[in-house]
Structures are given as structure tokens and as C-alpha cells.
Amino acid sequence: MEGNGVTVNDYVAGAFGGLAGLLVGHPFDTTKVNYQVDKSHGKTTVHVIRTIGQHGLAHGFFRGLGLPLVSYGVVNSVFFGVYSNTLNALEDGRARTTPCYRNIVLAGFTGGIAQVFIACPTEVIKVRLQSQVGRGGGVDHHMKSKNYDKGPIDCFKNLYQQGGLRRVYRGFTINAIRDLPASAAYWVVYTWFMEQTSTKFDKHGIMCELVSGGMAGVLSWYMIMPFDVIKSRMQADTFGTKYANTIDCVKQSYKLDGIRVFMKGSLVTALRAFPVNAATMLVYQKCMLFFNANKINV
Numbered sequence: 001m002e003g004n005g006v007t008v009n010d011y012v013a014g015a016f017g018g019l020a021g022l023l024v025g026h027p028f029d030t031t032k033v034n035y036q037v038d039k040s041h042g043k044t045t046v047h048v049i050r051t052i053g054q055h056g057l058a059h060g061f062f063r064g065l066g067l068p069l070v071s072y073g074v075v076n077s078v079f080f081g082v083y084s085n086t087l088n089a090l091e092d093g094r095a096r097t098t099p100c101y102r103n104i105v106l107a108g109f110t111g112g113i114a115q116v117f118i119a120c121p122t123e124v125i126k127v128r129l130q131s132q133v134g135r136g137g138g139v140d141h142h143m144k145s146k147n148y149d150k151g152p153i154d155c156f157k158n159l160y161q162q163g164g165l166r167r168v169y170r171g172f173t174i175n176a177i178r179d180l181p182a183s184a185a186y187w188v189v190y191t192w193f194m195e196q197t198s199t200k201f202d203k204h205g206i207m208c209e210l211v212s213g214g215m216a217g218v219l220s221w222y223m224i225m226p227f228d229v230i231k232s233r234m235q236a237d238t239f240g241t242k243y244a245n246t247i248d249c250v251k252q253s254y255k256l257d258g259i260r261v262f263m264k265g266s267l268v269t270a271l272r273a274f275p276v277n278a279a280t281m282l283v284y285q286k287c288m289l290f291f292n293a294n295k296i297n298v
Helices: 008-037 045-053 057-061 066-091 101-130 141-146 152-163 172-197 206-223 225-236 246-257 259-263 266-293
Strands: none
Touching (some): 008 266, 066 101, 101 172, 101 225, 172 206, 206 225, 225 246, 225 266, 246 259
């Protein structure tokens, strides 16, 4: 990240980067969510992919895309913009090739805190829609009447009517626990890989961005996979009929599937994380280079 003093440009570039990553990764994300919330024993990733594939693209792999397509640009805009501006403030105008890693961690945490308030309700609705694929509505049989075939707006209205913002923000604590350390780790790993790959590739070249962004995504996701599993299960159970709270979800998940449950979906997450974050960082940085080269201040 270059401390160029730009404020608004980072938000705009972050939005474009987020949208690029979303389009690349949503099918992988749908697969991950369904694998994590499926309570059936012995189901493999391949089986889940085949089940989702039977419903086509719009109602299968790209189910639940509508809301993220609108909101994830905002989420990533906030994340990138707040991170960049916080880092610039912490660096206090000091010109150096690589910012202080302590400042990178602090700025990453700050960006994570800012975006989680927008990301959580988006995740709740997205997970709820994704987890319905192939289940005739709802994860559990007694929830079939809660199938949101009309899309994210119908889902939001129903959740809000059932329990207000508490329903819409279900799993906020575990969402924050997942996102904050991952946000800091993401920027640390990205910066380190940029340092290493820039000796072999042009620092502003495509390969440098793809490798650094991809590895940042993979490693930061692996670090928080147990939290992601619990988050997905909590948010799929939006009405609180399955889990009383986060601790109850952890206990029930462990009792049913053992310790392995907390890394459930890690393979598809890794397959998703690299191209998604590679695309996100490539588009973000290319947008910033374009703005700077043309002296554009949005």
C-alpha cells in the first residue's frame, strides 16, 4: 500500500476490487456455506457441488448473489478506504518502501471493525439464501415455510418482522471475531508477499498482485476457518431454533462431527480465496494506479 495521501480514491478502487472478487468467488462461497451447514454425515465437497449444480447457475451456484452484488462494493470500499486512510495517518507522511508492520496490523483491525457492521447483515441474508439450495426451503424440515424465493429483500423483511435488527445481525459477535484478526492478517501477508515477489516481478505488474493478493486471501482464511464454520451455522439458523447462542453452536457442532467440523469447507475456501483475492487486489491496485497516473481525485 502506497501512502499517497489519497482518501476517496481508495474507497472507489476498493468497491471495484470487491465486485471483481465477488463475481469470481460467489460459486465457491455457495459451495462452502452449504458444506458447512449440512448436518449429514459423509457428504463430500464433490457431492455438495453436484447437488448445487442440479439447480443451475441462478438458483444454484449464484443463489444469494443479488444483495452481495449491491452491498459488497460498499463493504470492500469501506474496508480498503478505512485501512488506507488509517495507515496513512499512522505513518504520518513518512516516506518508506514498506510501512511499519505494527501500523499495518492496527490499520487492518480498524478496517475490519468498520466493515463488519455492513458485512454482518449481508452475510446473514446471503448465508440464509445459499443454505436453502437443494433443501426445498430452510436448512431444517420445520423451517420449510421460511423459504425466501423472492430474494434478499423478502428475506430481510421476514427476518426483521420476526425479531428486528437482532435477527438481521444474528451472529454479529462471531462475525466480528472472525473478521478482525483476518483483516489484520490479510494486509500483513499481502505486504510481505509484495516485498518478496517484487524482487522477481515488477512491483506494479500483474503477477506480483495476483500472487500477493491470492496468498493473503488463502492464509488469512485458513487462520479463521473455525470461526467461519460457526458463523455460517449461526447465521443459517436465523430464527434461533437450532442454537441458543454461539457457545451452544460450538458444543453441538463438536458433539455431532468432532474436531474436524471446525475446518469444514477449508478445501473449497482455499480454492475460492486465491482467485477471489487475487482479482480483488489486482483490480484495486490497477484502479489506484490509473487514478494516480491521470491525477484523478474522485
